[in-house]
Amino acid sequence: MDAGVGLRAKPGAWAGLGNPHRPSAARVPARFAAERPARPLVLGSDCRSHGARLKVSCSRKPAGIEKVYYSADEALILKQKAEDVIPYLNDRCVYLVGMMGSGKTTVGKILAEVLGYSFFDSDKMVEKAVGISSVAEIFQLHSEAFFRDNESEVLRDLSSMHRLVVATGGGAVIRPINWSYMKKGLTIWLDVPLDALARRIAAVGTASRPLLHQESGDPYAKAYAKLTSLFEQRMDSYANADARVSLEHIAVKQGHNDVTILTPSAIAIEALLKMESFLTDKAMVIN
Numbered sequence: 001m002d003a004g005v006g007l008r009a010k011p012g013a014w015a016g017l018g019n020p021h022r023p024s025a026a027r028v029p030a031r032f033a034a035e036r037p038a039r040p041l042v043l044g045s046d047c048r049s050h051g052a053r054l055k056v057s058c059s060r061k062p063a064g065i066e067k068v069y070y071s072a073d074e075a076l077i078l079k080q081k082a083e084d085v086i087p088y089l090n091d092r093c094v095y096l097v098g099m100m101g102s103g104k105t106t107v108g109k110i111l112a113e114v115l116g117y118s119f120f121d122s123d124k125m126v127e128k129a130v131g132i133s134s135v136a137e138i139f140q141l142h143s144e145a146f147f148r149d150n151e152s153e154v155l156r157d158l159s160s161m162h163r164l165v166v167a168t169g170g171g172a173v174i175r176p177i178n179w180s181y182m183k184k185g186l187t188i189w190l191d192v193p194l195d196a197l198a199r200r201i202a203a204v205g206t207a208s209r210p211l212l213h214q215e216s217g218d219p220y221a222k223a224y225a226k227l228t229s230l231f232e233q234r235m236d237s238y239a240n241a242d243a244r245v246s247l248e249h250i251a252v253k254q255g256h257n258d259v260t261i262l263t264p265s266a267i268a269i270e271a272l273l274k275m276e277s278f279l280t281d282k283a284m285v286i287n
């Protein structure tokens with residue numbers, strides 16, 4: 001459910017507030033690099049721990065995933081992992097952070113469904129707040145700073161609520177004030193290789209991402225180049241997240257090295273595993 005919150009922006013009231021570029025092991029904080037191996041959960045062609053064969057299917061259009069179907073087995077795993085996580089979550093919000101195109105909105109909806117949470121997309125909420133139908137238009141008619149000010153306002157208001165999954169915009173991590181809001185909940189970084197991001201965004205068109213949009217040239221190459229420089233600037237910010245979901249790690253666990261075949265539901269399952277590890281480690285520290 002994506003229930004927008006009626007936020008009125010006060011226009012003008014805010015005066016402006018891998019692959020080759022993948023982080024080397026040294027650049028990824030030790031706490032992420034030395035990940036405690038999650039309980040073995042084999043996804044993909046079969047799932048021994050449930051004695052069932054996973055038949056994962058997605059209706060994939062050239063422009064990315066239109067609708068995600070997952071098999072009864074995958075729904076079972078999602079439900080089971082959600083039940084494992086819920087007691088530790090204590091109704092806290094879950095914020096998905098990551099580069100544009102990393103799947104925050106897509107995976108966020110799945111997580112909200114299985115957690116019994118409401119889903120919010122902060123980009124959509126900013127559009128509603130300012131009464132302009134796209135982020136690209138907000139950038140064009142106003143400015144990035146205006147967008148960022150409204151983004152912070154939205155995150156501030158959401159942080160006073162509970163039981164939400166929030167798909168943030170890819171740039172939310174660049175403002176410390178936004179971390180003060182998101183840290184009231186649990187922050188999960190969807191870490192997707194730049195090549196996969198560029199393919200996904202080129203498939204839907206760069207017009208949806210004003211920071212990537214270029215009038216001419218190969219959409220993939222242009223997106224890749226811009227994503228690379230943005231990731232270099234932001235990598236350390238994303239690493240502030242409580243948990244990191246690496247699509248490369250999921251692929252290795254599934255016994256292959258192709259992140260493009262990972263479904264949103266398989267990524268959502270990994271996110272629940274990472275949430276469980278983080279929350280149980282935290283619980284052990286507190287007890």
Ligand SMILES: Nc1ncnc2c1ncn2[C@@H]1O[C@H](COP(=O)(O)OP(=O)(O)O)[C@@H](O)[C@H]1O
Pocket residue numbers: 063064065066098099100101102103104105106107167200201204260262263264267
């Ligand atoms: N696991 C996936 N595999 C392939 N395409 C995906 C996957 N997850 C999301 N997508 C596609 O990538 C694009 C960006 O997804 P989205 O959820 O909007 O990301 P974000 O909110 O992080 O920008 C969309 O076209 C979406 O359908």
Ligand SMILES: O=C(O)C1=C[C@@H](OP(=O)(O)O)[C@@H](O)[C@H](O)C1
Pocket residue numbers: 098099100101102104105123135168169170171172208209210211
């Ligand atoms: O990375 C960024 O700075 C942005 C990411 C976008 O959201 P998505 O991550 O959902 O694409 C949107 O907030 C805006 O285009 C800026």
Ligand SMILES: [Mg+2]
Pocket residue numbers: 104105121123167168169
């Ligand atoms: Mg999004």
